[in-house]
Amino acid sequence: MTSPPSSPRDQFFGEVRAALASQSLTKLVLAGARGPRPDLQRVLVRPLTLKGRACLSLTYNHRTRDVTKNLPVEEGLATIAALIDDSFDNLHLLTPEGELQLAISRKGKATLRRSRAGAASAGSDTARVGAKVDVRLGTEGIGTPATPPPASPASAHDRAKRRFVDIAAPFLVELGVTDAEHRLIPSMARKWKQINKFIEVLSHAFEAATSLQGQPVRVLDFGSGKGYLTFAVHDHLRRTLGLEAEVRGVELREDMVRLCNDAARRLDLAGLAFEQGDVRGHAPGAVDIMIALHACDTATDHAMHMGIRSGAQIIMCSPCCHKEIRPQLQSPPPLLPMLQHGIHLGQQAEMLTDSLRALLLEAEGYDTQVFEFTSLEHTSKNKMILAVKRAAPRPAEAARAQIKEIKAFYGIREQCLEVLLDATR
Numbered sequence: 001m002t003s004p005p006s007s008p009r010d011q012f013f014g015e016v017r018a019a020l021a022s023q024s025l026t027k028l029v030l031a032g033a034r035g036p037r038p039d040l041q042r043v044l045v046r047p048l049t050l051k052g053r054a055c056l057s058l059t060y061n062h063r064t065r066d067v068t069k070n071l072p073v074e075e076g077l078a079t080i081a082a083l084i085d086d087s088f089d090n091l092h093l094l095t096p097e098g099e100l101q102l103a104i105s106r107k108g109k110a111t112l113r114r115s116r117a118g119a120a121s122a123g124s125d126t127a128r129v130g131a132k133v134d135v136r137l138g139t140e141g142i143g144t145p146a147t148p149p150p151a152s153p154a155s156a157h158d159r160a161k162r163r164f165v166d167i168a169a170p171f172l173v174e175l176g177v178t179d180a181e182h183r184l185i186p187s188m189a190r191k192w193k194q195i196n197k198f199i200e201v202l203s204h205a206f207e208a209a210t211s212l213q214g215q216p217v218r219v220l221d222f223g224s225g226k227g228y229l230t231f232a233v234h235d236h237l238r239r240t241l242g243l244e245a246e247v248r249g250v251e252l253r254e255d256m257v258r259l260c261n262d263a264a265r266r267l268d269l270a271g272l273a274f275e276q277g278d279v280r281g282h283a284p285g286a287v288d289i290m291i292a293l294h295a296c297d298t299a300t301d302h303a304m305h306m307g308i309r310s311g312a313q314i315i316m317c318s319p320c321c322h323k324e325i326r327p328q329l330q331s332p333p334p335l336l337p338m339l340q341h342g343i344h345l346g347q348q349a350e351m352l353t354d355s356l357r358a359l360l361l362e363a364e365g366y367d368t369q370v371f372e373f374t375s376l377e378h379t380s381k382n383k384m385i386l387a388v389k390r391a392a393p394r395p396a397e398a399a400r401a402q403i404k405e406i407k408a409f410y411g412i413r414e415q416c417l418e419v420l421l422d423a424t425r
Helices: 008-021 073-086 117-123 125-137 170-174 186-208 228-240 254-266 299-309 333-339 342-363 397-410 416-423
Strands: 027-033 040-050 053-062 066-072 088-095 098-104 110-116 217-222 245-251 272-276 289-296 314-320 366-372 383-389
Touching: 008 073, 008 088, 008 098, 008 110, 027 073, 040 073, 053 073, 066 073, 066 186, 073 088, 170 228, 170 254, 186 228, 186 314, 186 383, 217 228, 217 299, 228 245, 228 254, 228 272, 228 289, 245 254, 254 272, 289 299, 299 314, 299 342, 299 383, 299 416, 314 342, 333 342, 342 366, 342 383, 342 397, 342 416
Parallel strands: 217 245, 217 289, 245 272, 289 314
Antiparallel strands: 027 040, 027 088, 040 053, 053 066, 088 098, 098 110, 314 383, 366 383
């Protein structure tokens, strides 16, 4: 006696189970929203392993928010089955071999449509929609999506792309970057990337600053805001590197100072404190690492000057609002066709300002780099000036001559950092 043919729905879920068993399931996408939740647009499903247990990660894309649930495989499959019954018209299975679509008509009839890998990548709107969702969510840290061998040996949660900040760090929960179970909150994905990138840059700079190795480290962070990076620096130096670190955040807004100090107190973090103040009026002391991110206009120059005066071995600045140089610019005749456009003039002023700052730091005994700190998709204020004190001094005449030539070429009368340095020689 032959068994009755299985329904398209049963065939689809049978292939999902087979793909899970062979680790070839790339993702599932529920699309064509209908039913009782009009704000729910789609659901993206990926396999992952959490604490050694196979799970499915379901990300519900609503119009104004995203919600992620990590469920055991069987519970996840049951949830997907319920969603296709009452909330979506299409369910797509994507594997390296291609795409299988389960389509539900308005009358409830289920049909299967299959396309091979070439066709899926070229012609599937759902595949393209799924790719856009991946980029927008930025789900690093929630769980590592499983990928088919041999591209990835495992789908384990703990085998994600290397991060310089531990996703389980308590300060991330306290500041609202992760939830109580140390899962990344989707709306904080960009901040999570920024924190990691900043600590990666600091880590490499710290390795280059050989005089700081194994010593107590004093850090000053101007414009610390809500303290994301300040807490991360403290965590990296104390918990990761095991150093005696004293980290201070300086912030103008009293409510932010109070919020950060309360968080540090709740976490019992020794060597971390926040105070109200401004870079221009802050009394300088001995500092090893000076940080100033998004200090407006010449506040960046004052921060750099204080770092130099305080003997900082590492200076990290992300400039903002380049206003000082632009009114002084006298465009050389060959450049007038380019610089007649306001946007180009602004970019030129920004480039000149930060180039002069870098050269002045070079003249003060630092090896200096200017580079993109984070992608423009995360913030438009994405430039970093990183300076690490040289172990051996080097003549400053060449850098000073270059500064003089640049100023003469563009008719620049003065630059704040240079004025401050000249006044304290």
